[in-house]
Amino acid sequence: MRTADVITSATRNAFRSKLRTTLTVLSLFVGAFTLTLTTALGTGVNDYVSKQVDSISTGDVLVVFPAASTDTTDGPNPYDPDQRQQSSTPNPLGSGVLLDDDDLDEIAAVDGVDRVDPVRPIAVDWVAPSGGSDDERFELEVNPTSSIGRSDLVAGDQLDQASDTAQIVLPEDYVDALGFADADAAIGETVELGYRDATQADLSIDVEIVGIARTSLLATGAGMNQAPTDAIADAQSIPGQPDVYIIAVAFLGGTGPGGEVTPDDVDAVKQQLADVELTGMTVEDQLGVIQTVINGIIGVLSAFSVIALLAASFGIVNTLLMSVQERTREIGLMKAMGMSNGKVFSLFSLEAVVIGFLGSAIGALAAIGLGTGIASALSAGPLADLPGLTILLFDPVNVIAVILVIMLVAFLSGVLPARRAARQDPIDSLRYE
Template sequence: MRTADVITNATRNAFRSKLRTTLTVLSLFVGAFTLTLTTALGAGVNDYVTKQVATISTGDVLIVTPAASTDTTEGPDAYDPDGRQQSAQANPLGAGTLLNDDDLDAMRDMDGVDRVEPVRQIAVDWVAPSGGADDERYELDVNPTSSIGRSDLVAGDQLDQEADEAQIVLPEDYLDALGFADAESAIGEKVELGYTDAAQADQAIEAEVVGVARTSLLAAGAGVNQSLTDTIAEAQAIPGQPDAYVVAVATLAGTGDDGAVTASDVDDVKAQLADADLAGQTVEDQLGVIQTVINGIIGVLSAFSVIALLAASFGIVNTLLMSVQERTREIGLMKAMGMSNGKVFSLFSLEAVVIGFLGSAIGALAAIGLGSAISTALSAGPLADLPGLTILLFDPVNVVVVILVIMLVAFLSGVLPARRAARQDPIDSLRYE
């Protein structure tokens, strides 16, 4: 029997017992459907995070905080009036210990560090069009890490951290409220920011709109440059209190082509920071933690798919073992007519592969159809404020891999029945009743 005939007969034989085969295909369908969806979820979220990293990070900055304490001595530490201060409240940007001016000076003296700027938290009460009335004021959150990197711009330019003029990057959803027809018309215009100083007096400052940014999970709020941050921070600083900072941003000097910062440059500065009892992370490092958590969750969801596939594999074994028993005399006749053990093994193995292909292909196609509809609905509804996020991204390569993996599982499940069929004695098989 030629190979083509073996494939044809295997496909035909897989449907001898239509009900049994259908139930086995359905069990594979569940695993393929779930695995395709979880794979698409992981691909969609990781693709969005990767795009955001490329948008907001230039790869040449480190977010620096005091190193986590590893002191194992018993009892509290002795008070040092010249040491680092402790934060009065929990802060998501760093630990409880704050940086001081000595830390900043130490960073500036490190090889490979071009510039160091502390991240100062400022409180802005409102934003309004320049010269706007009281009823044109709107609450505004300021992203305290604007100096870390770049904004995902709709229009305009990035903030100039070395400029003396106050600059702001507005979130896109503030355009209509502030009277701008579109993002382009806002560029170069002035807005007014209101804040309360240390004496609890109302103050206001004008800032030029240099860019308009899309909404992002990774960079919420308006972006302001260093000049504007310093002005408000100094006004809100409590007199007599020493300077202390939650985090600082160290801009690196690269040694690569065209002054690019290399991985070696980053590692060298990280080592120097560690020697100074400091810790530095790139934006990619911080988002890597997020991706690890996401991948862990997706891994747990995928485990349920694997359990479904394991259950389906027992169904394939059962289906083929029954098929071998029902076709015992047929097997004996084929072997008596000269069919080799290898051909018999191939015949039953291919039946398992055909069942695996049907279950995986139908499951994958159903997942793509339903998942695409869900993704479109979410993009137009709850996720409309996150442009660029495709929550379920069906990569053709991933889909093909899922199908091939399930076909492999089906093949392995069919090995035992196929071996039993191949090893049958033709005389005994022909006598089987």
């Protein structure tokens, strides 16, 4: 029997018992469906993270904050007058401990650090059109890490940290609220920020809108350059108290071509910071934390699909063992007519592969159809504030890989029945009743 005849016979024999084959295919369908969806989820998240890194990372800055404490002693810690000051508000990145001027000096002394800009804790109460009424005020959150990289801009330019002009990059959803026709119309306009000083007196400052930013995983809230940040921080600092900072931004100098910052440069600076109990993180590091958590969730979901595939593999074994038993005399006849053990083994192995292909292909196609609809609905609804995120991204390479993996599982499941068929004695098989 030629190879083409073996494939044709295997395909036809797979449907001898339609109900049994259908149930086996459905069991594989569940695993393929789940695995395709979880793979698409991982691809979508990783693609979005990569886009975020490309859009907001400059690659040459580190956010620096005190390293997390590793003290494991029971009970309260002894008082240490030299310890860093605790923050009264949560640190968005660090351990709730503030930096001081000595820390800034240590950061600046690190080889590879060109400049250090401290981020002072500030609180802005509201934003309003310049000269607007109380009814036109809106709450505003300022992103303390706005100087670490670029904003994902809809319109305008990036912040100029060296400028003496007070600048702000507003989130896109403030455009309509503040009465601007569109994002482009807001560029160059002035808005008023309200805040309270150390005596709780109400103050305000005018800032120029230089950019309108999309919402992203990191770039939440508004970004401001150093000029308004320093003015507000000075007003809110308590006289007589030492200067403290929630984080610091270290600008690196590179050893690569043209002064480019290389990964080795970043790692070297991180190690030197660790030696003085400080932690440095890039944009990639921060997004990597989010990515790790999501990948862990995806891994758990994928484990369920693997369990479903294992259960389905027992179904394939059962289906083919019953087929071998029912076709014992047929196997004996084929071997008596000269079919080799290898051909018999191939015939039954291919039956398993056909079943695996049907289950995986149908499951993958169903996942693509349903997942595409779900992704579109989420992008227009709950995930509308994260433009560019396709929560389920079906990469053809990944889909084909899922199908091939399930076909391999099916083939391995069919090895035992196929070996049993190949090793049967033709005389005994022909006598089988």
